[in-house]
Amino acid sequence: MLGAVAASTALSFSPSTHPTKNFVHKGVSNSTLPFSNHGHSFSLLSTTHMHFSSHKSSRRQPLFLSQAASSSAANAEYVEEPATNVKFQTCLSFPGCSNSLTLFGTGYREKVFAFIGVKVYAAGLYLDQSITPELNAWKGLSKDAIQGNSSLFQTIFQSSFEKSLQIILVRDVDGKTFWDALNDAISPRIPASTSADETALTTFRGVFLDRPLKNGTFILLTWLNPTKLLVSVSSNGFPSTVDATIESANVASALFNVFLGDSPVSPSLKVSVAEGLSKVLK
Numbered sequence: 193m194l195g196a197v198a199a200s201t202a203l204s205f206s207p208s209t210h211p212t213k214n215f216v217h218k219g220v221s222n223s224t225l226p227f228s229n230h231g232h233s234f235s236l237l238s239t240t241h242m243h244f245s246s247h248k249s250s251r252r253q254p255l256f257l258s259q260a261a262s263s264s265a266a267n268a269e270y271v272e273e274p275a276t277n278v279k280f281q282t283c284l285s286f287p288g289c290s291n292s293l294t295l296f297g298t299g300y301r302e303k304v305f306a307f308i309g310v311k312v313y314a315a316g317l318y319l320d321q322s323i324t325p326e327l328n329a330w331k332g333l334s335k336d337a338i339q340g341n342s343s344l345f346q347t348i349f350q351s352s353f354e355k356s357l358q359i360i361l362v363r364d365v366d367g368k369t370f371w372d373a374l375n376d377a378i379s380p381r382i383p384a385s386t387s388a389d390e391t392a393l394t395t396f397r398g399v400f401l402d403r404p405l406k407n408g409t410f411i412l413l414t415w416l417n418p419t420k421l422l423v424s425v426s427s428n429g430f431p432s433t434v435d436a437t438i439e440s441a442n443v444a445s446a447l448f449n450v451f452l453g454d455s456p457v458s459p460s461l462k463v464s465v466a467e468g469l470s471k472v473l474k
Contacts (some may be wrong), residue, residue, distance in 0.1 A: 222245060271316075273298040275460065276362050278314035286318070286356045286414050286421045288434045293318035293356055296468035299461025300362075313361045315451070315458055317465050318354035326474060331473045338473075339466035342454055349448045351417060353366075356414040367403035371396075374450075377457060381446035392440035399436045400425050415444055 218393045262411055270279045278298075285292045298316040302309045330344050338344060348355065372380040375393065382389055403425065406410075421438040424431035440443065 194444045206370055239352070266471065270293060271298060273300055273314040273316070276311055276314040277299045278360050278362065280314075280358065282315040284318060284358070284430075286354075286357075286412060286422075287417065287424050287431055288414060289354045289356070291320055291322075291354065293354060294321045296472075297461060297464030297466070299458045299464050301458045311362050312365065313359050315418065316358045316362075317452070317461065318356045318358065319348065323348065323351050323353040323355075326353075327469070329380050330469075333470060333473065335463075335467040335470040338469050339462060344469070345448075345452045348452075349415070349445065352417055354414065354416055356412055359411040359413070361405055361407055361409045361411070363407050365405045367400040367405050370405055372401035374400075377450045378443065378446045381449050381453075382442045385442065386440075386458055389440045392438045392443045395436050396438050396443065401424060413447060415448065419444055421447065 247317070270281055271277050278300075280295050280298055282295045283292050284295075296317050296319050298314065300314045301312045303312065326347060327344065330338060330341065333341070375397065376391070379385075385393075404427075406427045407423065409427040410429070410431055412422070414422040414424070416422060417440040419439060419445045421440075422434045423436045423438065424434050426432070450457055452462055452465065
C-alpha cells in the first residue's frame with residue numbers, strides 16, 4: 193500500500209507539524225472561542241457568512257487513533273492532521289467505491305475573525321493507488337513544484353480511478369449554511385451551467401438542507417469518475433451509504449477545483465497532498 197503523508201500549513205501562520213509518537217487514544221479538543229452569546233458569522237468556503245454555535249459544548253469530538261511518526265508511512269494506520277488533531281485512517285473503503293483508497297494528504301479549513309483563527313473542518317484526500325503510473329511524467333518533482341503544477345492535479349481529476357475527499361467537522365454548522373458556502377465556491381467555477389448542472393446542484397443541495405451538521409460529522413465527496421460524484425453524510429461515525437449521486441462533469445470538476453485548484457479553500461490540504469505525491473513519485 194502506498195504511504196500516507198500528513199503535512200498541514202496554516203492559512204495565515206507558519207507550518208505546524210506535531211506528529212504523535214505512539215498509538216494515542218484521545219478526543220479532539222472542543223474548547224470554545226471568546227465570542228458573545230449572540231454568535232458571529234464566518235465563511236466556510238467563500239465570502240458567504242457561516243453561523244457557528246459559540247456556546248460551550250459538553251460533546252467531545254470523535255475518538256481517533258494515531259501511529260508513531262517514526263514508523264514507515266506504509267505501515268501507519270492513522271495519520272493526524274496537526275492543526276485540528278483529527279486522525280485519518282490511511283486506507284479506507286468508501287461507500288460506492290469498488291476499491292479501497294489511500295490517504296495522500298490532510299489539511300484543514302480555517303477562517304479568521306478579529307484576529308482569531310476559527311477552524312471549521314479537517315479534510316483528507318484519498319486516491320486509488322493504481323493511479324500512480326498515470327503520474328509518471330511528474331516523477332522526481334519536489335513538493336513545491338508539484339503544488340504549483342495544475343496539469344498534474346487535472347490529470348488526477350480526469351483519471352478514471354476513484355478518489356474521495358473526507359471532511360470531518362470540528363464545530364457545529366447548519367446544513368443550509370454549509371451548502372450556501374459550498375455553492376458560492378462551486379458556482380463561479382462553472383462558466384456556463386446547463387440544465388443538467390442545475391439539476392445536479394439541486395440534488396447536491398438536498399443532501400444538506402434541513403440537516404444539522406454537528407461537530408464530528410463526516411462528509412464524503414467521492415468522484416467515481418470525472419462525471420459522477422457521490423455524497424455521503426453521517427453524524428454517527430463513518431458513513432456506510434450514499435446520500436446522493438451527482439451526475440455532472442461541470443459540477444464534479446468545479447468541486448475538485450474548489451479543494452485542489454489554483455486557489456484552494458484549504459491551502460494546507462493541497463500542500464500536504466503535494467508532499468504525499470512527491471514521496472510516491474520519487
